[in-house]
Amino acid sequence: MNHDQLIIFENLLRNEVFTNFIKNKWNTSKRFGLEGCDSLIAGLAHFVDRSAHDKVEDIVIAMPHRG
Numbered sequence: 927m928n929h930d931q932l933i934i935f936e937n938l939l940r941n942e943v944f945t946n947f948i949k950n951k952w953n954t955s956k957r958f959g960l961e962g963c964d965s966l967i968a969g970l971a972h973f974v975d976r977s978a979h980d981k982v983e984d985i986v987i988a989m990p991h992r993g
Contacts, residue, residue: 930972937968 927935941964970987977985 933975934968934972937971938964941967 945961974985
C-alpha cells in the first residue's frame with residue numbers, strides 16, 4: 927500500500943468513525959449523514975492536499991440550495 931492509498935484509507939476510516947458517533951449520539955433525531963459520500967470526501971481531501979502541494983492558492987466548492 928503506497929502513501930496516497932494509506933491517506934485515503936485513513937480518511938475513509940475517519941468518516942466511518944464520525945458517522946457511527948453521530949448515529950449513536952443522536953439516534954432518535956433527524957440528521958444528515960455521510961452515507962453515499964464516503965468516496966467523495968476521501969477524493970476531495972486528496973484533491974485539496976494535492977492542490978496545496980502544487981501551490982494552488984484558491985479552491986471554490988459550491989452546492990445549490992435545496993428548498
